[in-house]
Amino acid sequence: MRKKADSSVEMHPILAERWSPRSFNGDVEISIADLTGILEAARWAPSSMNSQPWRFVVARRGDHRFAQLIDSMGGFNKVWSPKASALILVTAVTTQPDGSIRQGALYDAGLAASLLTVEAHHRGQVVHQIGGFDHEAVKRDFKLAPELTPIAILAIGKQAPADALGDPKLVEREIAARSRLPLDELILSGSF
Numbered sequence: 001m002r003k004k005a006d007s008s009v010e011m012h013p014i015l016a017e018r019w020s021p022r023s024f025n026g027d028v029e030i031s032i033a034d035l036t037g038i039l040e041a042a043r044w045a046p047s048s049m050n051s052q053p054w055r056f057v058v059a060r061r062g063d064h065r066f067a068q069l070i071d072s073m074g075g076f077n078k079v080w081s082p083k084a085s086a087l088i089l090v091t092a093v094t095t096q097p098d099g100s101i102r103q104g105a106l107y108d109a110g111l112a113a114s115l116l117t118v119e120a121h122h123r124g125q126v127v128h129q130i131g132g133f134d135h136e137a138v139k140r141d142f143k144l145a146p147e148l149t150p151i152a153i154l155a156i157g158k159q160a161p162a163d164a165l166g167d168p169k170l171v172e173r174e175i176a177a178r179s180r181l182p183l184d185e186l187i188l189s190g191s192f
């Protein structure tokens with residue numbers, strides 16, 4: 001199923017066609033080459049002072065890390081995400097050694113996740129971001145260092161038809177139109 005962005009002008013095809021499906025093909029595995037490629041895309045993201053504060057936990061369906069990440073999720077995320085081929089926990093180093101806040105770390109990690117997502121779609125994978133998980137549980141389960149803040153889990157895999165989700169509510173969400181604020185609401189002070 002495709003849900004091309006209804007943009008005011010044409011965009012790069014990957015950006016126009018990218019969306020966040022929840023229906024994954026639970027029979028396919030992601031190759032090490034594809035996983036490496038998408039992690040490289042994150043690695044080469046820009047960051048404040050080239051500080052590269054992003055850190056990832058990488059899990060593939062069937063391994064114990066994958067099960068731990070699924071366990072950490074709440075509500076309906078637990079229902080659809082187990083068919084993803086991989087889950088990547090995105091964390092960032094958000095404090096300095098002296099305990100002060102590392103400004104910009106979350107922004108930098110988001111940029112890395114964004115480029116990772118584009119590379120994944122370029123490789124024929126789809127990505128769905130998940131914020132609904134127990135942050136304390138993943139800190140504990142993965143023994144995250146105190147300076148690391150968990151941010152999101154990225155579900156990555158091959159897209160499946162919407163009706164493969166089974167649950168009618170999930171199917172309804174899957175086929176719903178994508179929407180965005182109009183561009184002029186995003187531009188402040190009439191600056192464009």
Ligand SMILES: Cc1cc2nc3c(=O)[nH]c(=O)nc-3n(C[C@H](O)[C@H](O)[C@H](O)COP(=O)(O)O)c2cc1C
Nearest residue numbers: 018019020021077128129130131132133152178179
């Ligand atoms: C930080 C973040 C957290 C999100 N958390 C969830 C989530 O817990 N569960 C879920 O199903 N989708 C989640 N989403 C997905 C958004 O709902 C989705 O990106 C948004 O609706 C736009 O959809 P589109 O990419 O298909 O246009 C999250 C997205 C982001 C960026």
